[in-house]
Amino acid sequence: MIRLTEFLAFVAVAVALHLAVALWEPQDTGLTAAGDAGQAVISMQVSDAQLADMVERWETPPDLSAPVDAPDMPQVAATDPPPSPTAPSVDPMPRATATAPQGLALPAPESVPDASVTAPPPPPVAKPTPNTAKLADTRPRERPKRSTPPKPKAKADPARNPAAASTAQRAAGQGQGADAGNARASQATSLNAGQIQSLTAQWGAKLRRKVERRKRYPSAARGASGTVLVRLTVGRDGSLRGVALARSSGNAALDQAAVRAVQSAGRFPAAPKGLSKPSYSFTLPMQFNR
Known part of the structure:
Protein backbone atom coordinates (compact mmCIF):
# COMPACT_ATOMS: atom_id res chain seq x y z
CA MET A 1 0.00 0.00 0.00
CA ILE A 2 2.87 2.42 0.82
CA ARG A 3 4.63 1.64 -2.46
CA LEU A 4 1.49 2.41 -4.44
CA THR A 5 1.14 5.78 -2.72
CA GLU A 6 4.75 6.73 -3.49
CA PHE A 7 4.33 5.70 -7.12
CA LEU A 8 1.30 7.96 -7.53
CA ALA A 9 3.16 10.87 -5.92
CA PHE A 10 6.10 10.44 -8.29
CA VAL A 11 3.80 10.38 -11.27
CA ALA A 12 2.13 13.59 -10.13
CA VAL A 13 5.48 15.35 -9.70
CA ALA A 14 6.66 14.19 -13.13
CA VAL A 15 3.53 15.50 -14.78
CA ALA A 16 3.97 18.84 -13.02
CA LEU A 17 7.56 19.11 -14.16
CA HIS A 18 6.63 18.34 -17.75
CA LEU A 19 4.03 21.07 -17.66
CA ALA A 20 6.53 23.46 -16.19
CA VAL A 21 9.07 22.71 -18.90
CA ALA A 22 6.46 23.15 -21.60
CA LEU A 23 5.33 26.47 -20.24
CA TRP A 24 8.76 27.79 -19.47
CA GLU A 25 10.10 30.46 -21.87
CA PRO A 26 13.90 30.89 -22.17
CA GLN A 27 15.35 34.22 -21.10
CA ASP A 28 18.67 35.72 -21.45
CA THR A 29 21.24 34.06 -19.31
CA GLY A 30 23.74 35.81 -17.16
CA LEU A 31 23.34 39.23 -15.78
CA THR A 32 20.50 41.21 -17.19
CA ALA A 33 20.80 44.82 -17.87
CA ALA A 34 19.41 47.12 -15.37
CA GLY A 35 16.10 48.68 -16.04
CA ASP A 36 14.97 52.21 -15.83
CA ALA A 37 15.16 52.06 -12.11
CA GLY A 38 18.70 51.02 -12.36
CA GLN A 39 18.27 47.85 -10.34
CA ALA A 40 20.52 44.91 -11.02
CA VAL A 41 18.68 41.60 -11.34
CA ILE A 42 20.43 38.28 -11.40
CA SER A 43 18.43 35.32 -12.76
CA MET A 44 19.47 31.79 -12.10
CA GLN A 45 18.33 28.88 -14.27
CA VAL A 46 18.75 25.18 -13.89
CA SER A 47 20.57 23.50 -16.69
CA ASP A 48 18.67 21.31 -19.08
CA ALA A 49 20.78 18.20 -18.23
CA GLN A 50 19.97 18.30 -14.56
CA LEU A 51 16.26 18.78 -15.29
CA ALA A 52 16.18 15.82 -17.65
CA ASP A 53 17.98 13.64 -15.12
CA MET A 54 15.49 14.57 -12.44
CA VAL A 55 12.52 13.88 -14.67
CA GLU A 56 13.96 10.48 -15.61
CA ARG A 57 14.36 9.56 -11.94
CA TRP A 58 10.79 10.57 -11.19
CA GLU A 59 9.37 8.76 -14.17
CA THR A 60 11.13 5.49 -13.36
CA PRO A 61 8.49 3.16 -11.78
CA PRO A 62 9.37 1.74 -8.43
CA ASP A 63 10.67 -1.84 -8.23
CA LEU A 64 7.78 -3.90 -6.98
CA SER A 65 9.77 -7.15 -6.97
CA ALA A 66 11.45 -6.19 -3.74
CA PRO A 67 9.94 -7.98 -0.81
CA VAL A 68 7.48 -5.92 1.11
CA ASP A 69 7.87 -6.04 4.79
CA ALA A 70 4.64 -7.30 6.20
CA PRO A 71 3.41 -5.50 9.24
CA ASP A 72 4.07 -7.24 12.43
CA MET A 73 0.98 -9.15 13.46
CA PRO A 74 0.29 -9.61 17.11
CA GLN A 75 1.20 -13.08 18.16
CA VAL A 76 -1.65 -15.07 19.55
CA ALA A 77 -0.74 -17.56 22.17
CA ALA A 78 -1.64 -21.07 21.08
CA THR A 79 -4.17 -22.63 23.37
CA ASP A 80 -4.18 -26.32 24.08
CA PRO A 81 -7.22 -28.23 22.77
CA PRO A 82 -9.73 -29.14 25.44
CA PRO A 83 -9.22 -32.63 26.71
CA SER A 84 -11.59 -35.20 25.18
CA PRO A 85 -14.14 -36.60 27.57
CA THR A 86 -13.04 -39.93 28.85
CA ALA A 87 -15.56 -42.75 28.88
CA PRO A 88 -16.44 -43.94 32.33
CA SER A 89 -14.57 -47.07 33.15
CA VAL A 90 -16.76 -50.10 33.59
CA ASP A 91 -15.54 -52.89 35.71
CA PRO A 92 -15.71 -56.17 33.78
CA MET A 93 -18.31 -58.57 34.98
CA PRO A 94 -16.76 -61.49 36.75
CA ARG A 95 -17.14 -64.69 34.84
CA ALA A 96 -19.47 -67.15 36.39
CA THR A 97 -17.60 -70.25 37.19
CA ALA A 98 -19.62 -73.40 37.52
CA THR A 99 -18.89 -74.77 40.90
CA ALA A 100 -20.26 -78.07 41.93
CA PRO A 101 -22.34 -77.88 45.08
CA GLN A 102 -20.67 -79.31 48.09
CA GLY A 103 -21.77 -82.75 48.95
CA LEU A 104 -22.47 -83.74 45.32
CA ALA A 105 -19.69 -85.56 43.58
CA LEU A 106 -19.43 -85.33 39.83
CA PRO A 107 -19.89 -88.66 38.10
CA ALA A 108 -16.66 -90.27 37.16
CA PRO A 109 -16.13 -90.71 33.41
CA GLU A 110 -16.98 -94.11 32.17
CA SER A 111 -13.99 -96.18 31.43
CA VAL A 112 -13.62 -97.12 27.80
CA PRO A 113 -13.42 -100.87 27.43
CA ASP A 114 -10.05 -102.01 26.35
CA ALA A 115 -10.10 -103.11 22.75
CA SER A 116 -7.25 -105.44 23.44
CA VAL A 117 -9.48 -107.63 25.60
CA THR A 118 -10.15 -110.77 23.66
CA ALA A 119 -13.74 -111.73 22.88
CA PRO A 120 -15.13 -114.82 24.58
CA PRO A 121 -14.54 -117.95 22.58
CA PRO A 122 -17.49 -119.17 20.48
CA PRO A 123 -19.54 -121.96 21.96
CA PRO A 124 -18.48 -125.36 20.79
CA VAL A 125 -20.50 -126.83 17.97
CA ALA A 126 -22.27 -129.97 19.04
CA LYS A 127 -21.30 -132.94 17.00
CA PRO A 128 -24.14 -134.82 15.39
CA THR A 129 -25.14 -137.88 17.33
CA PRO A 130 -25.69 -141.18 15.58
CA ASN A 131 -29.47 -140.78 15.94
CA THR A 132 -29.51 -137.42 14.14
CA ALA A 133 -27.25 -138.81 11.44
CA LYS A 134 -29.67 -141.61 10.84
CA LEU A 135 -32.61 -139.16 10.67
CA ALA A 136 -30.76 -137.08 8.12
CA ASP A 137 -30.11 -140.08 5.96
CA THR A 138 -33.75 -141.15 5.87
CA ARG A 139 -34.64 -138.87 2.94
CA PRO A 140 -35.65 -140.75 -0.18
CA ARG A 141 -32.93 -141.02 -2.75
CA GLU A 142 -35.13 -142.11 -5.61
CA ARG A 143 -38.28 -140.42 -6.84
CA PRO A 144 -41.43 -142.47 -6.49
CA LYS A 145 -42.81 -143.79 -9.69
CA ARG A 146 -45.96 -142.16 -11.02
CA SER A 147 -49.01 -144.30 -10.73
CA THR A 148 -50.50 -144.98 -14.13
CA PRO A 149 -54.28 -144.48 -14.32
CA PRO A 150 -56.25 -147.60 -15.00
CA LYS A 151 -57.31 -148.12 -18.57
CA PRO A 152 -61.02 -147.53 -19.22
CA LYS A 153 -62.98 -150.62 -19.64
CA ALA A 154 -64.54 -151.29 -22.97
CA LYS A 155 -68.22 -150.42 -23.19
CA ALA A 156 -70.51 -153.39 -23.24
CA ASP A 157 -72.19 -154.08 -26.50
CA PRO A 158 -75.93 -153.31 -26.28
CA ALA A 159 -76.69 -156.38 -28.28
CA ARG A 160 -74.86 -158.57 -25.76
CA ASN A 161 -76.66 -156.91 -22.76
CA PRO A 162 -80.40 -157.12 -23.51
CA ALA A 163 -81.32 -156.26 -19.91
CA ALA A 164 -79.71 -152.80 -20.05
CA ALA A 165 -81.33 -152.08 -23.41
CA SER A 166 -84.77 -152.94 -22.14
CA THR A 167 -84.29 -150.73 -19.07
CA ALA A 168 -83.36 -147.75 -21.27
CA GLN A 169 -86.38 -148.28 -23.51
CA ARG A 170 -88.67 -148.49 -20.49
CA ALA A 171 -87.32 -145.20 -19.10
CA ALA A 172 -87.79 -143.47 -22.43
CA GLY A 173 -91.36 -144.67 -22.75
CA GLN A 174 -92.37 -143.45 -19.31
CA GLY A 175 -91.01 -139.90 -19.83
CA GLN A 176 -94.40 -138.31 -20.52
CA GLY A 177 -96.77 -135.94 -18.72
CA ALA A 178 -95.30 -134.42 -15.55
CA ASP A 179 -91.79 -135.57 -16.40
CA ALA A 180 -91.91 -133.63 -19.66
CA GLY A 181 -93.00 -130.43 -17.81
CA ASN A 182 -90.12 -130.79 -15.37
CA ALA A 183 -87.71 -131.07 -18.27
CA ARG A 184 -88.93 -127.77 -19.76
CA ALA A 185 -88.70 -126.01 -16.38
CA SER A 186 -85.13 -127.17 -15.90
CA GLN A 187 -84.29 -125.86 -19.38
CA ALA A 188 -85.75 -122.43 -18.49
CA THR A 189 -83.82 -122.20 -15.25
CA ARG A 216 -105.77 -94.55 -34.73
CA TYR A 217 -105.49 -90.77 -34.42
CA PRO A 218 -108.63 -89.46 -32.64
CA SER A 219 -110.62 -86.67 -34.25
CA ALA A 220 -111.28 -85.15 -30.83
CA ALA A 221 -107.58 -84.31 -30.47
CA ARG A 222 -108.02 -81.49 -33.06
CA GLY A 223 -104.48 -81.57 -34.42
CA ALA A 224 -102.73 -82.06 -31.09
CA SER A 225 -99.62 -84.22 -30.91
CA GLY A 226 -97.97 -86.04 -28.03
CA THR A 227 -96.49 -89.27 -26.69
CA VAL A 228 -98.36 -91.63 -24.37
CA LEU A 229 -96.65 -94.30 -22.24
CA VAL A 230 -98.90 -97.36 -21.85
CA ARG A 231 -98.16 -100.13 -19.34
CA LEU A 232 -99.63 -103.52 -20.26
CA THR A 233 -99.37 -106.93 -18.59
CA VAL A 234 -99.38 -110.00 -20.87
CA GLY A 235 -99.51 -113.64 -19.84
CA ARG A 236 -97.04 -116.20 -21.09
CA ASP A 237 -99.75 -117.56 -23.40
CA GLY A 238 -100.25 -114.10 -25.01
CA SER A 239 -103.44 -113.06 -23.22
CA LEU A 240 -103.85 -109.42 -22.10
CA ARG A 241 -103.96 -109.29 -18.28
CA GLY A 242 -104.18 -105.47 -17.82
CA VAL A 243 -103.52 -102.03 -19.35
CA ALA A 244 -102.95 -98.60 -17.73
CA LEU A 245 -101.40 -95.18 -18.46
CA ALA A 246 -97.81 -94.91 -17.26
CA ARG A 247 -97.53 -91.25 -18.39
CA SER A 248 -100.13 -89.00 -19.96
CA SER A 249 -99.53 -86.90 -23.06
CA GLY A 250 -101.52 -84.00 -21.66
CA ASN A 251 -104.41 -84.61 -24.04
CA ALA A 252 -107.24 -86.87 -22.88
CA ALA A 253 -108.21 -87.83 -26.41
CA LEU A 254 -104.71 -89.09 -27.20
CA ASP A 255 -104.57 -91.04 -23.92
CA GLN A 256 -107.88 -92.79 -24.60
CA ALA A 257 -106.81 -93.61 -28.18
CA ALA A 258 -103.67 -95.32 -26.86
CA VAL A 259 -105.64 -97.47 -24.39
CA ARG A 260 -108.13 -98.45 -27.11
CA ALA A 261 -105.30 -99.50 -29.43
CA VAL A 262 -103.98 -101.95 -26.78
CA GLN A 263 -107.42 -103.33 -25.97
CA SER A 264 -108.35 -103.84 -29.64
CA ALA A 265 -105.13 -105.72 -30.44
CA GLY A 266 -106.73 -109.00 -29.29
CA ARG A 267 -104.52 -111.90 -28.39
CA PHE A 268 -100.78 -111.21 -28.45
CA PRO A 269 -98.01 -113.62 -29.48
CA ALA A 270 -97.07 -116.18 -26.84
CA ALA A 271 -93.87 -115.85 -24.85
CA PRO A 272 -90.77 -117.44 -26.38
CA LYS A 273 -89.34 -120.59 -24.89
CA GLY A 274 -87.16 -119.89 -21.89
CA LEU A 275 -89.51 -117.37 -20.19
CA SER A 276 -91.11 -119.32 -17.37
CA LYS A 277 -92.98 -116.58 -15.44
CA PRO A 278 -96.79 -116.62 -15.67
CA SER A 279 -96.97 -112.97 -16.88
CA TYR A 280 -94.70 -110.08 -17.93
CA SER A 281 -95.19 -106.28 -17.89
CA PHE A 282 -94.14 -103.92 -20.69
CA THR A 283 -94.12 -100.11 -21.09
CA LEU A 284 -94.82 -99.06 -24.68
CA PRO A 285 -94.38 -95.46 -25.95
CA MET A 286 -97.11 -94.44 -28.43
CA GLN A 287 -96.65 -91.21 -30.38
CA PHE A 288 -99.54 -89.37 -32.06
CA ASN A 289 -98.93 -86.81 -34.82
CA ARG A 290 -101.46 -85.21 -37.12
Missing part, protein backbone atom coordinates in the same frame (compact mmCIF):
# COMPACT_ATOMS: atom_id res chain seq x y z
CA SER A 190 -80.60 -122.95 -17.07
CA LEU A 191 -80.75 -119.55 -18.91
CA ASN A 192 -78.75 -116.68 -17.47
CA ALA A 193 -80.01 -113.13 -16.87
CA GLY A 194 -78.68 -111.78 -20.16
CA GLN A 195 -80.45 -114.40 -22.20
CA ILE A 196 -83.74 -113.84 -20.35
CA GLN A 197 -83.49 -110.07 -20.94
CA SER A 198 -82.84 -110.62 -24.64
CA LEU A 199 -85.86 -112.92 -25.00
CA THR A 200 -88.09 -110.43 -23.15
CA ALA A 201 -86.99 -107.59 -25.45
CA GLN A 202 -87.74 -109.64 -28.54
CA TRP A 203 -91.22 -110.50 -27.24
CA GLY A 204 -91.90 -106.83 -26.33
CA ALA A 205 -91.01 -105.73 -29.87
CA LYS A 206 -93.63 -108.11 -31.26
CA LEU A 207 -96.27 -106.75 -28.88
CA ARG A 208 -95.48 -103.13 -29.86
CA ARG A 209 -95.78 -103.86 -33.58
CA LYS A 210 -99.26 -105.34 -33.06
CA VAL A 211 -100.39 -102.34 -30.96
CA GLU A 212 -99.04 -99.86 -33.54
CA ARG A 213 -101.15 -101.54 -36.22
CA ARG A 214 -104.27 -100.84 -34.11
CA LYS A 215 -103.39 -97.22 -33.31
